[in-house]
Amino acid sequence: MIASRIARTTLPLALLLTATVALAEEARKVKEVTFDDIKLELKKGDPYEPSLLTDDVKNLDGKPIRIRGYILPSFQQSGIKQFILVRDNMECCFGPGALLHDCIVVEMIPPATADFTVRPVSVEGRFSIEELKGPDGNYLAIYHLDGKQVK
Numbered sequence: 001m002i003a004s005r006i007a008r009t010t011l012p013l014a015l016l017l018t019a020t021v022a023l024a025e026e027a028r029k030v031k032e033v034t035f036d037d038i039k040l041e042l043k044k045g046d047p048y049e050p051s052l053l054t055d056d057v058k059n060l061d062g063k064p065i066r067i068r069g070y071i072l073p074s075f076q077q078s079g080i081k082q083f084i085l086v087r088d089n090m091e092c093c094f095g096p097g098a099l100l101h102d103c104i105v106v107e108m109i110p111p112a113t114a115d116f117t118v119r120p121v122s123v124e125g126r127f128s129i130e131e132l133k134g135p136d137g138n139y140l141a142i143y144h145l146d147g148k149q150v151k
């Protein structure tokens with residue numbers, strides 16, 4: 001009788017522990033993402049509205065991802081703590097008329113830093129939806145990444 005009570009108590013606890021460990025492992029997995037995965041139904045000149053965010057993009061919020069792109073050039077060449085990651089290096093994606101889903105503000109988590117290169121890089125970190133507006137109230141960026149590493 002005591003053994004059956006223990007079994008009835010232990011089995012649900014074991015299942016709960018297994019499910020909890022599986023969820024924790026899933027949360028730690030880094031998801032490979034492309035700029036196409038975070039693309040919105042937005043054309044140049046269209047105003048951004050938070051309602052344009054897709055469920056797929058919302059589901060990435062707070063999750064660890066890895067994404068490839070280009071570091072937008074700045075004056076700093078090494079030890080970069082913050083930069084803009086853009087879809088491609090053919091056009092500047094950060095400025096008037098740019099598509100907001102083609103750039104991500106990356107802030108490296110200390111002590112991690114990045115070095116500028118003209119080649120594509122892979123950035124890993126926690127993705128979030130963070131609207132950044134300029135002094136005129138226009139959106140400059142909507143995506144943010146707490147960067148762990150740049151390769």
